Every structure is written in C-alpha cells, then in structure tokens.
Amino acid sequence: MNDYSTRLHTAMQAKRTAALVGLDPRESSLPAEFARILQDHPGDRFERRARAYEEFSRRIIDVVAPFVAAVKPQIAFFEDCGPAGMLAVRNVMQHARDAGLIVIADAKRGDIGTTAEAYASAWLAGSDPSAAPYPADSLTVSPYLGSDTLTPFVDAAIQRGAGLYVLVRTSNPGSGSFQGLVANDRAVCDHVAAEVERLNQSTRGNGSYGSVGAVVGATHPLELRRLRQVMPTTPLLVPGYGAQGGTAADIRPAFDGQGLGVLVNSSRNVIFAHLRPPYSEVAESRGWEAAVEAAARDFASEFPVPAA
Numbered sequence: 001m002n003d004y005s006t007r008l009h010t011a012m013q014a015k016r017t018a019a020l021v022g023l024d025p026r027e028s029s030l031p032a033e034f035a036r037i038l039q040d041h042p043g044d045r046f047e048r049r050a051r052a053y054e055e056f057s058r059r060i061i062d063v064v065a066p067f068v069a070a071v072k073p074q075i076a077f078f079e080d081c082g083p084a085g086m087l088a089v090r091n092v093m094q095h096a097r098d099a100g101l102i103v104i105a106d107a108k109r110g111d112i113g114t115t116a117e118a119y120a121s122a123w124l125a126g127s128d129p130s131a132a133p134y135p136a137d138s139l140t141v142s143p144y145l146g147s148d149t150l151t152p153f154v155d156a157a158i159q160r161g162a163g164l165y166v167l168v169r170t171s172n173p174g175s176g177s178f179q180g181l182v183a184n185d186r187a188v189c190d191h192v193a194a195e196v197e198r199l200n201q202s203t204r205g206n207g208s209y210g211s212v213g214a215v216v217g218a219t220h221p222l223e224l225r226r227l228r229q230v231m232p233t234t235p236l237l238v239p240g241y242g243a244q245g246g247t248a249a250d251i252r253p254a255f256d257g258q259g260l261g262v263l264v265n266s267s268r269n270v271i272f273a274h275l276r277p278p279y280s281e282v283a284e285s286r287g288w289e290a291a292v293e294a295a296a297r298d299f300a301s302e303f304p305v306p307a308a
C-alpha cells in the first residue's frame, strides 16, 4: 500500500503540475445547458440540483483530468442538495478516482473521540477506494477541538494510506480573529502548525513528506512563508489563489527545490471559466468545456512540477 504523499507526489510528477481543481458547483453559475436537468429531471428541486451538480462535476473531471493532479469536491454544495447530493458527491469522487485523480474531500470534519473515528472511517478511503463510503484520498479537518481529536484521523490515515489537511491559517479575510491570536508568544496558527508537523512525523515513511498536511491560504503570503518553516515536512494545501486574490508569486516560496510539497487550489476561476474573460470568448466560440480546458491548462502551467 502506497502512503498518501507518495501517491500525491507521483500524480503531481505525472501531470507535471501542483494544480488542483476545486469542484464547487453552484446553480446560478452552471452553463445554460444544465437548465434542462434543473427543470426536467425527475424528483424534487433538491434531487434535480444534485443531478445537475453530478453531471457538471463529472464533465469538469473529464476535461481537467489530463492537466491536473487532483480535485477537491467542496462537500457543502452537495450537502445543500440533501441525501441526493451526498449520493452525487460519492459518485463524483468515484469518477475522479477512476480518472486517476487524487481526491480531497473538503468537508472540514472534527469532533471528539469515537465521533472523529466515525468521520475518519466515512471519508478516508485512502489507497483503496472501496474502504469507505466516500472514496476520498484525503480530508480537510478542523483542529479546534484539540490535538486528541486529530489522533483518530491520523490513525485512520496511517491504516488506509490516506491523507489529512488540518486547517492552520485559512484564506478568508477574518481568519486572523482566532488563528492570529497570540498565546505564549506565538500565534494560535503557529501552535497548530507545530502540532501538525509533530503528528506528521509519525506518518513519514521513506519519503520527505508525511500524510498529515496543512491548509494555509495564499492570501496570507508572509504567514505562508513562516508556517512553511514551522512545517518543513508537511504537505500544504493552498486555497485562495485566483478568485480570492492570491498569486503564484505569493505561493512559490512554499515549494521545495523539486517543485513539490504544495497543492494549489482554484475552484470558481476554472469550473466557471465560461463566465469570465478571456475564457468567456472561448466558451462563445467552442463551448463551456473548451473554456474550462483553457483555464485549467493555464492554471496548471503556473505551477510546474518537474517529471520524476
């Protein structure tokens, strides 16, 4: 069984990019053709929306799979469709696994003891997609309940060859209100980062990185540099690039010398490329999937990874 960071870095080297496409479907931004499913598909409005999200996400996966290493379904959008949405996201995740992509479930789970065990069991399929009802390679988790509540996730990650991304410094403008508070001369996010790096050590095999990763936003470039030093062997998941204002220059210092150690997320700017120039022109002439392809190619080329 290959551990998570080995599988992740193999995928990044195969696709030669650290780009990750976020699957954040929203009814109001779907291409016009999805109106048919939203109006005519059997079931109630939640089931129709779930069907549209599944079809849209599958087609995004088909378009971006040649260019990126991973996808990150944002579970909230699927959950908002009720039970049909959870079935849809399960199918989307399986479709992405079948396409050879690393799948990060952005569900931001976290709870005490046995409840954390149940979350881990549900979401961390790891190297064997059939090991969990939701076939994710890795999962975002919240550290807010304390370090002991991360342990069940770490144990499951080791057992299943799965990965975790612990929220350390999130990309939203208000993330400093708690994460930036200073205790014992260090910001809370630095305390969390030190704990993530410590937990990560128990998951390191022969590779340079472990399987306990961290979420650090591109919108806080100074913290990103500092936190990379606190977490030198921790794989980073970096949201906030593109639509939230983060740039490639903000993120580059977090990569190692081989172009590894960081996955960069972009959601809206890729999946809804048909809505913004210059890709809207591509959509007009060649359709929305061509616009997504052009945006995914451009995004991937911003974060090149050398072949192994």
Ligand SMILES: O=c1ccn([C@@H]2O[C@H](COP(=O)(O)O)[C@@H](O)[C@H]2O)c(=O)[nH]1
Residues within 6 Å of the ligand: 022, 024, 074, 106, 169, 170, 171, 172, 215, 216, 217, 239, 240, 241, 242, 243, 244, 265, 266, 267, 268, 269
């Ligand atoms: O700190 C965080 C943690 C998670 N996210 C999620 O990433 C995507 C970002 O979408 P964009 O369209 O590229 O802005 C979204 O699912 C967020 O919930 C984040 O942005 N920041």
